Amino acid sequence: MDRKVRVRFAPSPTGGLHIGGMRTVLFNYLFAKHHKGEFILRIEDTDQNRFVPGAEEYIFDCLKWCGLQPDESIIHGGAYGPYRQSERKDLYKKYADELVKNDHAYYAFDTPAELEEKRKQTPNFQYNQSTRNVMKNSLTLCDDEVKKLLATNTQHVIRIKIPHDETVGFTDMIRGAVNFNTTQVDDKVLLKADGMPTYHLAVVVDDYLMKVTHAFRGEEWLPSAPVHILLWQYLFGLENMPEWAHLPLILKPDGKGKLSKRDGDRLGFPVFAMNWTDPKTGELTAGFRERGFLPEAFINFLALLGWNDGTEQEVFSIDELIKNFSMERVHKSGARFDFEKSKWFNHEWIKRLPVSAYLATVKQLLQDAGVGVTDDEKLKTVVELVKDRCILLTDFVQQSSFFFQTPKEIDVNAIQPKWNEQKQQFFAELIRTYELSTLWQHEDLENSFKELAAASQMKPGDVLLPFRIMLVGGKFGPHVFNIAEVLGKEETLTRIKNTLQLLQ
Ligand code: GLU
Numbered sequence: 001m002d003r004k005v006r007v008r009f010a011p012s013p014t015g016g017l018h019i020g021g022m023r024t025v026l027f028n029y030l031f032a033k034h035h036k037g038e039f040i041l042r043i044e045d046t047d048q049n050r051f052v053p054g055a056e057e058y059i060f061d062c063l064k065w066c067g068l069q070p071d072e073s074i075i076h077g078g079a080y081g082p083y084r085q086s087e088r089k090d091l092y093k094k095y096a097d098e099l100v101k102n103d104h105a106y107y108a109f110d111t112p113a114e115l116e117e118k119r120k121q122t123p124n125f126q127y128n129q130s131t132r133n134v135m136k137n138s139l140t141l142c143d144d145e146v147k148k149l150l151a152t153n154t155q156h157v158i159r160i161k162i163p164h165d166e167t168v169g170f171t172d173m174i175r176g177a178v179n180f181n182t183t184q185v186d187d188k189v190l191l192k193a194d195g196m197p198t199y200h201l202a203v204v205v206d207d208y209l210m211k212v213t214h215a216f217r218g219e220e221w222l223p224s225a226p227v228h229i230l231l232w233q234y235l236f237g238l239e240n241m242p243e244w245a246h247l248p249l250i251l252k253p254d255g256k257g258k259l260s261k262r263d264g265d266r267l268g269f270p271v272f273a274m275n276w277t278d279p280k281t282g283e284l285t286a287g288f289r290e291r292g293f294l295p296e297a298f299i300n301f302l303a304l305l306g307w308n309d310g311t312e313q314e315v316f317s318i319d320e321l322i323k324n325f326s327m328e329r330v331h332k333s334g335a336r337f338d339f340e341k342s343k344w345f346n347h348e349w350i351k352r353l354p355v356s357a358y359l360a361t362v363k364q365l366l367q368d369a370g371v372g373v374t375d376d377e378k379l380k381t382v383v384e385l386v387k388d389r390c391i392l393l394t395d396f397v398q399q400s401s402f403f404f405q406t407p408k409e410i411d412v413n414a415i416q417p418k419w420n421e422q423k424q425q426f427f428a429e430l431i432r433t434y435e436l437s438t439l440w441q442h443e444d445l446e447n448s449f450k451e452l453a454a455a456s457q458m459k460p461g462d463v464l465l466p467f468r469i470m471l472v473g474g475k476f477g478p479h480v481f482n483i484a485e486v487l488g489k490e491e492t493l494t495r496i497k498n499t500l501q502l503l504q
Pocket of ligand 1: 009010044203217218
């Protein structure tokens with residue numbers, strides 16, 4: 001291929017962005033960057049009835065969060081704009097007219113009421129080659145009548161005239177040869193009564209005008225492919241037609257059917273990239289970002305939903321993905337979504353990334369939970385200490401709050417049953433030892449703790465858990481002497497003393 005690679009993501013701004021859509025973004029992006037090409041984002045808003053305010057901004061926000069920025073879009077500009085189809089309305093008509101002129105399309109004057117009536121009479125009614133001859137269109141009406149109807153601006157649409165019994169085929173980059181018999185295909189509307197193109201006409205015209213070389217989209221668009229191929233053939237010849245790839249579905253965790261927004265609600269995991277609030281109903285659909293996912297992990301697990309590089313490698317940075325990605329290694333069959341696995345990726349990325357990559361997010365999460373952090377250096381130390389225990393970024397709240405504020409509750413019930421005079425003595429002694437200590441590194445604290453335990457003829461194990469609960473409030477957290485080191489002498493002693501009081 002000697003043309004510069006140009007791909008497009010072409011969402012309709014009708015609501016939140018499902019992970020299936022985000023994966024389409026990602027594969028487009030990876031393919032474009034792998035081939036040093038361009039990634040276009042085109043807004044397909046020709047169905048004005050489905051327009052949802054805020055959906056466009058939301059799409060851009062999701063892409064920004066993931067770092068998958070388009071080279072051309074309504075925001076980024078570019079030489080092939082406008083990038084919003086509703087603003088391109090006027091340029092589609094001439095292609096529809098040309099199709100009519102060449103007998104590949106026709107005017108259809110059936111009113112919505114007439115179509116409704118027809119659908120009532122004939123269940124599963126399709127406007128197609130076997131029914132168009134009994135409908136009110138330029139194939140059945142005489143020329144004068146058609147001229148008159150057009151001259152009087154009678155409402156009409158333009159439909160493609162699907163040929164009879166032809167084979168239309170193409171080579172899908174994932175599926176290989178795909179063929180359709182045109183007898184099964186309906187006469188889709190190309191231009192609507194309001195002069196807006198439908199998706200079918202707009203996608204072909206825009207892919208042509210925007211010099212798209214490869215078109216990747218979800219498998220649900222495969223049945224529309226014969227219409228698009230015929231349009232390419234009739235309007236532009238097949239030569240410049242993009243290569244197609246229909247991406248496999250993302251399946252429910254049990255593998256039975258396409259993963260839907262409802263499955264996420266039902267099973268308790270997000271399916272959108274970011275939180276989305278439906279402006280009409282106010283309904284909130286959870287997003288991966290707010291659930292505590294890192295964009296690196298999100299991209300990583302999305303890439304592996306339907307693709308692998310042929311090795312055992314699972315953790316990939318965006319640069320590695322760009323380097324290794326190829327459409328030929330995308331599987332034909334659906335990819336089952338596994339939330340536990342996606343969390344595993346997040347954990348891996350929390351451990352791998354420098355904490356500076358997510359420190360600000362953790363700080364914000366703590367703040368939202370009412371834990372003010374003023375000392376960023378301390379936060380960094382804490383995050384380093386606890387990061388191995390955090391699977392989601394939201395886990396940092398529980399794992400780090402006690403470093404910044406006295407635990408609200410101390411789980412004394414976990415200490416009480418085994419509490420005795422000897423332990424009471426030990427901690428009283430520990431307070432004296434630590435008070436006198438001039439060194440406050442975790443090694444020193446551990447040594448003196450263990451020496452004191454030995455001198456008191458106690459196993460360190462017997463007093464370590466109470467010590468942890470005194471500092472943390474519960475049975476969790478990193479190495480307890482690291483905790484004491486970060487808390488500092490005064491705070492450590494206060495927490496021991498306070499708990500001793502509770503135990504009396
Ligand atoms: N506008 C279509 C959608 O919302 C895009 C399909 C395509 O990429 O051709 O999914």
